[in-house]
Amino acid sequence: DYEKKMFERKLTYEDEEDDCSSDDSSESKGKEKEISITEIDNNVVKKGKEKESITELDNKIAKEEEISINDLNNKINELNRRNDEINSKVDKLLNVILSKENTEIGNLKI
Known part of the structure; x- marks a missing residue:
């Protein structure tokens, strides 16, 4: 039952990603870049x-x-x-x- 719920969550997550990328792929790519830059900045501050x-x-x-x-x-x-x-x-x-x-x-x- 737990594995089934996790599988459904994974499918839902993948569906949401597909919906985002089909609606406006440039916006989602921009968000990904924004996140990665923030992550890099955080890593630099941490290290x-x-x-x-x-x-x-x-x-x-x-x-x-x-x-x-x-x-x-x-x-x-x-x-x-x-x-x-x-x-x-x-x-x-x-x-x-x-x-x-x-x-x-x-x-x-x-």
């Missing part, structure tokens, strides 16, 4: 090792991003320094050119 490794990965990524940002800032500073040197040389050349023009203009007046 400190996995949670710790996720934190370590987050820290590693943050550190790499920080290093990348520092590298970029260093390169920007180097480019700014070079730009300042170039601007200084351009200013000197312009001064030389202007001084020669003034000398030539002065020579013409004389």
Whole structure:
């Protein structure tokens, strides 16, 4: 009698699954995915090792991003320094050119 009831329960459960999948399979699949993601999250919280490794990965990524940002800032500073040197040389050349023009203009007046 017990086995018969269990068999009927199993059939009822399978019928309900068939009904759900035939009505809207995408909704039932979405629920399955939702459950599995929740289960994974729960397992991660339960197992400190996995949670710790996720934190370590987050820290590693943050550190790499920080290093990348520092590298970029260093390169920007180097480019700014070079730009300042170039601007200084351009200013000197312009001064030389202007001084020669003034000398030539002065020579013409004389």
